[in-house]
Amino acid sequence: MDDPGTGADSATWAQVVARQRAELERLRELTATSAVLERAKGALMAVTGCAPDAADQELRRRAEAGGRTLLAQCRLTLDSLPSPQERPVPAPPAPPTTPAAPPADASEMAETAQVLAEMGRDLFRVRSAHELAGRLLEHLAPQVRAAAVLLYERQAEGGLELAGHAGIDVRFATRWRHVPPLAGVPVFEALAAGEPLWLEDLAADRVRHVLVGDPPERWPSRVWLPVPAGGDARFALGVLRRCGGPFEPRERRLLVAAARLCAGRLRVFDTARVAPRDPAVTEAVQAVFDALPGAAVLLTPLRTAAGEVTDYRIDAATPQAVDVAGRTGLDMVGRLILESYPSMAGEPLWRGYLETLESGVPFESEPFAYQDTADGMALTGTFSVRAAPLDGGLLVSWMRHDSLDRQEQRLSDVQRLGNLGWANWNLLTQEISWSEQAYAVLGRDPEQGPLELEKLPRLALAQDADPLTAAIAGLIHRGRPFDVPFRVETPEGVRHLRMVAEAVSEPDGTPAEVHGFVQDLTAQRSAELALVKSERTMSVQRGVLQAERALAARLQHALLPLPSKPVQLAGLRVEVAYLPAQAGIHVGGDWFSAVELPDYDALFVVGDVAGHGIDAVATMAQLRFTAKGMVSTGTSLTVALARLNHLLLHSRDSRMTATMIMARYDPDHRLLAWAQAGHPPPLLVRGDEVRYLDRPGGLLLGASADPYYGSAELHLEPGDRLLLYTDGLVERPGEPLDTGLARLTRAARAHGDDESGSLEALLAAMLVDEWRDDVCVVDIRVPGRAEGRGTGAGGV
CATH class of the missing domain: 3.30.450 (Beta-Lactamase)
Structure with a gap:
């Protein structure tokens, strides 16, 4: 039995949603069909000169004669129209006309259809032409900027009488209630032509026409529409606006459609009603x-x-x-x-x-x-x-x-889509009934018929039979409902099923009937097992990555010991910083060296190995110590870079690349010689000047077998500050490198005079948000003249 709070309501609402979707699709098709029909009628009217009703009847006659649907006939009519080159060019009319409006798109058609539907429902409730004009103004004011609506009726003697109005005062209505058949009155021209007359240029219109209104300047633009369209119109609809300029194409289409609605309602007012029945x-x-x-x-x-x-x-x-x-x-x-x-x-x-x-x-x-x-x-x-x-x-x-039968079909669809089947056992008459889907779920041939409730555990696997047997016994003897999972063996393999059942009892409490359902949960169970397996794999992988990170971090800390305070090297004050990335679980290959050489010169190196993890740290260590050893034995900076490039190309992982900047400082001449391999340029702060040094040529290490490395020199002055850094300090996802370099320039200018903790202040300004790469910085300062030149030994 369906639970009133769960299954039945869910199925009902699913059916309601399906019906609503089908209705929406039908409405969309009707909207598209209506649009094609109107276009075909308009095309036929333009070619033959017939009235709208005649065009509609002709399209339906052609469709019936050709054995086609009305929609197919409309499309055939549109496709068979002559091309613009083949159509005769009509003689231009005497008064100027406005070009035809472009066809409406689907969204506009839908919006216009909604407006007309609301308008039509409202107009059907009116009982007079005067009330009709008032309702029209309510709908047209926000849509076409209408300020007044007039309805004129043609009289037998040829004149016009004001049948209804809205938006004008009594004085206006009294003066223009009767209009004799005079030349130049726009209403007569619209009725004679059988088509709308758009008056959108007040200066020109008042010369050619007699305009209603006192004064006419109150209505800079207006339109007169015959009702119905064609030469036999008896009424004319006038829409007056207080704004000038032409009517928009959408406004024109809506006004023409509104006139058609008025035609039907005005005919009702003119109806010779039959006498009431006895x-x-x-x-x-x-x-x-x-x-x-x-x-x-x-x-x-x-x-x-x-x-x-x-x-x-x-x-x-x-x-x-x-x-x-x-x-x-x-x-x-x-x-x-x-x-x-x-x-x-x-x-x-x-x-x-x-x-x-x-x-x-x-x-x-x-x-x-x-x-x-x-x-x-x-x-x-x-x-x-x-x-x-x-x-x-x-x-x-x-x-x-x-x-x-429709309800039964829906029930069958629910069972098929939910992969479940219902079953019923009458314990008194021994009648058993299963749905077709119950046989499919249990993997039983329908020709074998249903099983007694007590024999149902025979279908289950041996290890699941006892729990199912106990649940059935509790239901039969004590009326206790159950919800039990079990498995069955089928030709397609093992299925994971779930059975839910309850009993209907006699007045004395004896169970008389059992009904329930069995559901196939194999797909769900497989997904659960796959999810558990995936979670276990992810957990193992995360453990491996975390262990690798811990090992790489220990190795990195051993290779890059950070001094607790700035050190003195060759008369320079040197401060270093290393910050691991905040995003990700790997450590990177950024490193630095700042050592005093045997000849009392100072060597400064900053490098960045592409990638993360153990391989990156190992490559970093190899490059760091090799570079220090080569320069210490007298190798020039450019030769050292070339040999390091060769070393990286022939390492066990030749795919590795790295960037590096190397600088050697001569304290006697305050001369800094430096070379680089695809690395960001050093930043020099000298007084109020903050600039990046021009980089000599140099391709990143590991990219080419025959690269060129150049060198440059810089004379340092007392008070100078030089920053060597890796790209993690300036690069941010989604922004160009120039933006990060400009940010570093501003930070160095703002914190350049702070001798104590200057690097810490600069890093705080640069790393406001989360950074995704390691950051390594070497901050070199030349003491001022008053400080003198000290020397130090060792390095970092």
Whole structure:
């Protein structure tokens, strides 16, 4: 049995979501179809000069004759239009016209459709042309910047009478209530041409036309639209704006569509309504309807003087009938069908009603999605509608296609998608029923039939049979529900299953029936095992990496002992710093050397081996000690770099590369000779001047078998400060190197005069955020003249 708080609600809501998605997809398709239909109608009107209704009928006639859908016919019509070069060029009209608006895109069409839908629902509630004008202004003001709306009706003598207005005062309405058939009045021109007249240039328009309004300058731009479009328009819709300039293409399309909505409503006002039915007959029909099951209504058509059906009156309704406003049964009687279902206008249902009235043949619609209300909740269901002629009207009934077989199909889908099957055992009659999916989950051939509940453990593996047997015994004898995992052997392999069951008991507490379900959890169990294995592998790998880091860190600390305070070398004050990266678990290959040579010169080296870990630290140690040894025995800096490059190329890991800067200081002449291999340049601080030294040529170590290394010299002066560093001090992810170099320049200028702890202050300014690479810095200072020159021994 489904738990009311879990499975049933989840399945119901899943179905609701699926229905809503299907409805949304259907609405999108209808929107696209409507757009193609309107374009095809417009193209046909432009080519043949016919009216909109005639174009619609012609498209449908062609589709039926060719055995095509209406959408296919519309696309065929658009594709078969002559190219612009083949179309005749019409003679230019006398008055200037505005170029045609470009076609709307999908997003604009969707937005316009929503606006028109809201407008249509609102307009169906109005009862007069004056109220119609007021509602129009409410909708058009925010959409097209409308300030006033006028509705003029053509009179038999040829003049116009103001039928409705909004946004104007009484004085305006009184003065322009009657308009005689005078030349130059824009309303007559729009009615005669059968198409909108856009007045967007006040200076030119007031010369050519007689403009309504006092004064006309209050309305710099306006439009007159015939209602309906075409040469037989009886009404004209005027929209006046207080802003100048042309109407935007979107505004034009919306106004033309709004005029079409007005046409339908104005025809309703002009309808010669049929006389009400005999009250006795109506009461008898309603009494029958009150006893009818399902949803049904009796409709009486309302026609114009010309016989055109503009709406239907609801003369009877069953209690199950409901409209979009939530009215049911008797509350719907006497209302119009477009008031109860405004979205029906122009839809297939509307055309089906008309065909039934004309032919007398009952009409039955294709199933369609519609939102219904049940227990206060909006649900989308599938319906079909049937209309049959009855006493000059229509008997319309609709049926919801949510029958028992549909529910069974949904239950089957839930079992298949959830990979579970239900089972039922009647302990009194010994009847057993399994769903089809239960056989599939248990790996049992349906031809063998279901198993008794007590025999179900025979399907389980031997080690899982006893727990399942105990659970079944507790359910049968004590009514205790269970939720037990077990495994079964199938031709496809071992399956991990879960069985949940409960008992329905007699009044005395004796279990009479057992129902439950069995679910295949093999995929879930496999994923859990894979996850556990992956976690174990990651844990082992992390332990290896942490051990490697610890070993590399100990090795690095042994190779790079850091002095606790600045040291004196060859008369220079030298301070060093090494900071490991904050990100990652590996140690890097950054290093430094600052030693006093046998001839009392000083050697300064800063290097950076690419990569991290044990290999990088080992390569760093090899380069550090080899460089110190070669320079100590008299090898020049450039030769030393060349030999170190050769050493790196022929090491056990020839893929290693490194950058390095080497400097040798002669204290007697205060001369610093230096060379580099792909390393950032030293930074010199001299008084107020802070600059980077020009680098001599030199490719990084390990990149080429025949590189060139040059050297440069610098005379140091008392008070000078020279910074040698690795790229971790200046590089940051996502920013160019020049940005980091400029940041170091600013920090050195700000902390250049601080003799005590100057390197610490500089590092604090540079390393505000987390740094992802090791940082190594050698800070060399030349004492001022007052300090004199001291000497020291050893180095770091």
